[in-house]
Amino acid sequence: MEIKTIDILSASETQLQEMSKKYLLSLNLEEMLVVQKYFKDLGKNPTDVEIETIAQTWSEHCKHKTLTSSIDFNYTKIGGKPQKKLYKNLLKDTIFKITKELNKKWCISVFQDNAGVIEFDDKDAVAFKVETHNHPSAIEPYGGAGTGIGGVIRDILGVGLGAKPIMNTDIFCFGPDNYPQEKVPKGVLHPKRVFKGVVSGVRDYGNRMGIPTSNGTILFDEGYIHNPLVYCGTVGMLPKDKAFKKVLPGDIILAVGGKTGRDGIHGATFSSLSLDENVSSTVVQIGNPIVEKKVLDTMLIARDKNLYNAVTDCGAGGFSSAIGELAIFSNGAKVHLEKAPLKYKGLQPWEIWISEAQERMVFAVPKNNLEEILKIFTDEDVEATVLGEFTNTGKLEVFYDSKIVCSLDMKFLHDGIPKRHKSAVWNEKKSAVKKIKSKNLTNRLKEILSSLNVCSKEWVIRQYDHEVQAQTVIKPLVGVKNDGPSDAAVLKPLPDSDKGIVVSNGVNLYGKKDAYSMAVSAIDEALRNLVAVGGNLKKTALLDNFCWGALDTPEQLGEIVMTCEACYDMGKVFETPFISGKDSLNNKYKLGSKTVSIPPTLLISAISVIDDIKKCIxxxxxxxxxxxxxxxxxxxxxxxxxxxxxxxxxxxxxxxxxxxxxxxxxxxxxxxxxxxxxxxxxxxxxxxxxxxxxxxxxxxxxxxxxxxxxxxxxxxxxxxxxxxxxxxxxxxxxxxxxxxxxxxxxxxxxxxxxxxxxxxxxxxxxxxxxxxxxxxxxx
Amino acid sequence: MSNYKILIEHKDNALDAESKGTLKDIIDLGLKTVKSIKVSQIYEISGDISLHEIEEISNDLLVDPITQKITINSDSKESGIAIEVYYKSGVTDAVADTVHIGIKDMNIDKDVKVRTGKRYFLKGKLSSTNVKNIAEKILSNTVVQEYVIRQ
The missing domain is CATH 3.90.650.10 (PurM-like C-terminal domain)
Structure with a gap:
């Protein structure tokens, strides 16, 4: 075992920036200076575990620094005068704001847990989360997509006291599958290989977990050749009284599921960087759905016996994020890293702490229940290990063999990050009128029907099990021959009730030209699809997933601002609150001196609770x-x-x-x-x-x-x-x-x-x- | 200490979707001179374990005897190019982990090492650049995997 001390106290500004780069911390100078000041006040240099903990906790992936920054916004509408607007926190002033204003009683838990939760009936609630797994899928499509779906399933397992996953949804954006092989740059996989790999990854993970994949879309465009997008979503059911967690000082930290290895190190900070041809194998995560399935089955037994106070999944940042976040409830934790079960020897403490090895969950268990919960896990060969306990000392303390390797103030770790301030600009452009002249409209129609973005996706859909659990009422393929494109999926989750859940999505390519148009159209499409099968607009919630490329200029940031504004406007009109969201920025690729970005892409997922599935069409x-x-x-x-x-x-x-x-x-x-x-x-x-x-x-x-x-x-x-x-x-x-x-x-x-x-x-x-x-x- | 290399492949009369799909991928890459391809699953098991036990493991755990056949420690006598793809060391090999559990469940209490891989047996007119291209662009992902070419 080796603990390095990082000499931050004497570092100059340039050295701080180099340090951030060298250790893949993805922190900017301002943040590095705050870290430096924190340790100066303590009068000591940080250990590698401490610096990594801060980098993970403050990563764009975990903190959404761009979308929550304060923004000076200058915009001009066509024919209008330049106007100004100031956002204190972009998300809070737009997307959260509309949810707050609408104040729907049926919204149970929004934007605070691993997924959004809405009411289903008197007893039950529905949880919905959509994640992205873009960078890993670009590098290793099969493993990246599989662990993408595995990760979002764990989000559902980790919402409240755990929900039972009942459906998956998958939306992909790829380069055209017939793109010339010789034009694909070094280090980039051919779009067709990405397409096939991603589909088989989702298929193998979802099917093996016994969760139906019942909804999805695929977009093809040259803008996604270097950075494909893989959105994975999961819907779950949980009892209403299990929708919230708490952690008490003295609760045991129990790690459950997979072992920890060197796979997926720096995923959270890696996703804040541009891709290029040099990547290391450690950022790739390899999934094992059988392990996760066993965790699912056993944890729901433990949940129903009220054996634990809280649960969360190990996602980006691994233990450091999972334990760090639960520790907020009790205000502290003591962790013994040498106890973590490892895949092989030789891992350094910081690697164990931030590894994103898959299929792991962390529980907060009252001491008295430990024996009983351990029996449930070990009876089914699910590995469960005590890693320490939650405290109320205000400190996150990490040990290795009784030696302290990290001691950070909870307050600094979670609130110490400096707020970003940015400026953004948007000038509305006039949209040109399409001028196409086809002589033969029948042929034109056939051409459009055959185009990649319209054609039948049956080849993909048939690989997914969309029937397992026997709740899928309206399936992805419908019609007399079961091969027509359904607008949305309808589930009937309870055997003794006709109440149902409708799930749909909206995504488009208008972001290349006009972000506002893209966002209102995506929301309109998601709602249209939902209404078309019989969804209920009065009880419909939305999820937003932002995927963006470079965000270096005020104009690029302006596109994000307008997208948020569109979400607010549409939410207000349709009275549809947003309940969960996620952003994946930096979907760009360095090609020598050039940076290629994806078109700004907003995915909107809609979920509706309906009273009678028999009225669906x-x-x-x-x-x-x-x-x-x-x-x-x-x-x-x-x-x-x-x-x-x-x-x-x-x-x-x-x-x-x-x-x-x-x-x-x-x-x-x-x-x-x-x-x-x-x-x-x-x-x-x-x-x-x-x-x-x-x-x-x-x-x-x-x-x-x-x-x-x-x-x-x-x-x-x-x-x-x-x-x-x-x-x-x-x-x-x-x-x-x-x-x-x-x-x-x-x-x-x-x-x-x-x-x-x-x-x-x-x-x-x-x-x-x-x-x-x-x-x-x-x- | 013994080393065993077990190859599992589809019988000639059984539908082999993986081989068919891989062949199509290679043709899509523009290499139309590949005549046929046969994919086998490789299990490398080493440790203090007897051939008899390995046969038992192969028959009861690794093979579907109706559609697949087993070869242990012997390479095909046919001529062609074989590309073998393995995970790099340190990368999680979930199939190998499951084989470990399976061996334990069979009450074979031996401390063995397991590694899995894929073997692609190609026939057709191919230059060494072609073979390297196939290995890197279709059969392996060099970020997490390594490949060996055997002629």
Whole structure:
């Protein structure tokens, strides 16, 4: 064993910066100076364990320094004068603020634990968390994605006193799979290899854990070649009275699950750096789902016997973060690192302390319960080890063989980080009007159906078990042949109740041009998908996941500010609180002297609790003769915005119409607009449709093509039950909507244009073939 | 102290999805001269353990006798190029850990070392640069794995 002392007291400013770089601390000069002052006041140099503890606790990954910084914001809207705004704390002044203002009684625990928790019924609650695992997946797609899903499952195990995972959701962004191999730079894996590796990693971990993967999306764009994005989410159920944790002084620190090794060292600080071709194997984590499954099964037994006061997962920063965070409750902890079970000999104390080896949880157990809880774990061959105890001394004290290797004040560790102050700028740009001229609209439609971002993802979905636990009511693939694209997943988590959970997501590429447009569109899409299957907007919560590239200039920061503003605006309009979020910044790659960044990407995940799953509907056409309606206004826009008032009116009215059983099928309009939406409804239901573009409510559009392919927000194609048409019209009154056609028996999709008849005329089997062939036979 | 190298591969008449998928990946890379590929799972077990015990472990723990076959300590006599991929030392080998537990559960109380890997047996016209490309771009990830080429 070796404890190094780091000579920080005599270091100059330049040396401090070098030190931060050399030890991968990812702390800036201001932070290093605060650390230096702390140790100057103590009159001693820090040990390597102490400096690593501070770096982990203060990492961007754990502290969200950028999103919580104070910001001077200067912005100009089109045609407006320059304006100023000051944020004391960007997140608190936007996303947290709307949740606070809405003050929904059904929100149980928001932005404070490992996941957001909302009410399900009188007894139960639902927890939802979405994480990213981008850097590890770029380097080792299989292991990175597997441990990504493993990590977010542990977040659910570690929320409150532990929730039972009931569903996973996965959203990926990759480079185009047909990108020329010779153009892929050294040190970067080909997008196809990343794609296949990530999918198999999620498949193997999720399936082996016995958790269904029932929702997801994949975006392809050249912006993600160097830095793919892997978002993993998990939904869990827990009793309402188990939603909060506490830690009392004297509680035993119990480490449960996997052994500690040198894998995943510096993950938390590593994720705050740009990637380049030189990476070490120690930042890669290797997963073992069987170990985690055993932890899951045993800990829920211990939870229901009330054997522990608190639990949390070892994620970024390993023991240092997990024990450090629980120690806040009791105000201190004493840890004996030599007791930690190791995968092999030779680990230094600081490595044991911050290793991100997988499948580990930390419990706070009252002394009297120790024997009983240890028996539950050891009976099932789950390793459980006492590492020390929680105290109220105000100090985090770490020992190795009775020698003290770290002693830090809790107050300094958790509140000592200097606040960042930044300035941001945003100038609204006018969005150009799309000018495409296709001669043959049927061929154009087929092209769009075959494009990577629209085509069938069945090859991916079929690898995931989406049925295990037998609760998935609306599945990712629906329709007469179970191969149509579902808008959202619906779960029925309790055997004796028809109450359900709806989960959907929204993500897009508009961030390349306009962050505000991206964010409102992502939220609109998530809500649209949710409403389309029968979700309840009155009980819907949102999760935000920011993935950004470089954030060096005020303009780049301005994009984040506008995204937060969009979240506030949409939350306010739809009265949907945010309950959890996460950010992954620095998704950039150093190519020699150039830095390549991803397009700013906001993923919005939505979760809704509904009273009766029997009222849910799917997107496939059901019956010939039924009238087809469109809800929402079609505009000629490249960067779609949301018309707040109308959007809300449309969605709430449609929700009511679905609840009153006037709708047989419903599908949202997104990529590829009305044309793609109608095509998908046709070939999923095995029925034809004839629509008239003249009847589509549109603004400033004069061409068939623009109406068919416009991607305006807040729109739905609705197949209304013929005998309920009057009721539907009554319920939708006051919203933008119109009848545009009907379902027909012959298996053809026919579109009559503004001036000409049948501008599209195609067999639905041909459309389906175009949609399926791209990833159809992928192995 | 003995060393055993156990190879498990699919029988010729059984569907071998992994080999098929890997072949497609190589062709996608632009190397159309590869004629066939056979993937085997490698288990290296060393320690004070008898061949009889190794056979028992192979038959009862490692192989699916209906679709797979076992070779112990002997390389294929066919001609071709074999690329073997292993985790670097220090990287968690979860399959090896599970084999350890399995051996214990079989009541074989021996202190053994286990390492797992994959062997890719390629046939076709390939230059040494081609082989290196296949090894590094498709079969291994050199951040956590190392590979050996055997001709």
């Amino acid at each position: 799917t997107m496939d056409l059901k019956k010939s003769g039924n009238p087809v309606y469109i809800v929402g206004l079609t505009k000629d826009e490249v960067l779609p915005r949301v018309d707040f008032e109308n959007a809300k009116k449309q969605m709430t009215a449609l929700q009511e119409a679905i609840e009153q059983k006037t709708v047989d099928s419903c599908h949202d309009c997104s990529d590829g607009g009305i044309a793609v939406s109608c095509s998908e409804m046709c070939f999923s239901g095995g029925l034809g449709m004839e629509i008239n573009l003249k009847n589509v409510p549109a603004e400033n559009i004069k061409s068939d093509e623009a109406i068919l392919f416009s991607e305006s927000n807040s729109r739905f194609i609705v197949e209304v039950r013929k005998e309920k048409e009057k009721d539907f019209n009554r319920i939708l009154q006051g919203a933008n909507f119109a009848k545009i056609g009907q379902v027909v028996k012959n298996k053809k999709f026919i579109v009559n244009g503004l001036r000409k008849k049948s501008v599209i005329d195609s067999d639905i089997s041909e459309l389906k073939n175009s949609w399926q062939k791209t990833l159809g036979n992928y192995d």
